[in-house]
Amino acid sequence: MKPLSTWGLLASLFFLGVTQSSLAQNAAPPDPTQDKQMLSAGFLTAHPDLRYRLHGMEEFKHGRYEDALKFFQRAAFYADKPSQGMIAEMLWNGHGTQKDAALAYAWMDLAAERGYAGFLGLRERYWNALSESDRQRALDEGAILYAKYGDAAAQPRIATVLRRERRNITGSRTGFTGNVQIYVPGPNGFEQIDGSKFFDERYWDPKKYQAWHDAVWMKPRIGRVNVGELEQLPLAQPASRIPNAGPDVDAIEPETPERNESELGTKKDG
Structure with a gap:
């Protein structure tokens, strides 16, 4: 069957609501993007x-x-591998931009940086389809992308935001989040969220936060969906072909249009 695309993988995990079952099997907290109360409390801002x-x-x-x-590029700036994979797919297929197979490969190599199975499979499929000239350009372009969007540059960014926003919300560096109550507006007045739910360490500690993402994306359980199957990969996968590049710590954050966030994460297709 046709290998599962990045969009198919995202749709399976998020729009079909399989993320929560995947996380449960990995003893992780529920997916906050599916919890309207969490989003109303400002979770996405952080x-x-x-x-x-x-x-x-x-x-x-x-x-x-x-x-x-534009939005995927801004998410990619904060080490979001699925967004990096989506940029690759859009470049590969010419969605919202001209087709560029070489640049698409560079982005997919970046998405596969942590060894996530779905992105590794797509990366190898891209590479096998490139001409020799496109392969060389992919490596050259990739070095530039890694400097701005690779984990060496992007993970410290998201770690800084997580720590800062948690302090801003609790007003404390140490935290006693089990005793913190958060109130958000609801249809019948204000609703209360227990701090132990909102401030679960796996949402805020940078290392635990990455581990939470790894639990979803390393070998995603997509259940029974009609979007294809993950490509079968050899046991040993080649490391990135792109040469190492030093992190660009002064890179400028991509700009995006203004959008209403009140309904994000609360709707599913179908």
Whole structure:
């Protein structure tokens, strides 16, 4: 069967609601992007990787590909591998931009940086389809991308935001989040969220936060969906072909259009 595309993988995990079951099997907390209360409490403001990815998915779903690409680029700035994979797919297929197979490969190599199975499979499929000249350009372009969007540059960014926003919300560096109550507006007045739910360490500690993402994306369980199957990979996968590049710590954050976040993460297709 046709290998599962990045969009198919994202749709399976998010729009079909399989993320929660995947996380449960990995003893991780529920997916906060599926919890309207969590989003109303400002969770996405403190998690720009998820915030801009969700915006990108919404724009893509409605065929607004140019805006979707901008949102995925901004999420990618904060180490979001699914968004990096989506940029690759859009470049590969010419959604919202001209087709560029070499640049698409560079982005997919970046998405596969942590060894996520779905992105590794797509990366190798891209590479096998490239001409020799495109392969060389992919390596040259990739070095530039890694400097700005690779984990060496992007993970410290998201770690800084997580720590800063948690302090801003709790007003404390140490935290006693089990005793913190958060109130958000609801249809019948204000609703209360227990701090132990909102401030689960796996949402805020940078290392645990990455481990949470790894639990979803390393070998995603997509269940029974009609979007294809993950490509079968050899046991040993080649490391990135792109030469190492020093992190660009002064890189400028991509700009995106203004969008209403009130309904993000609360709707599913179908």
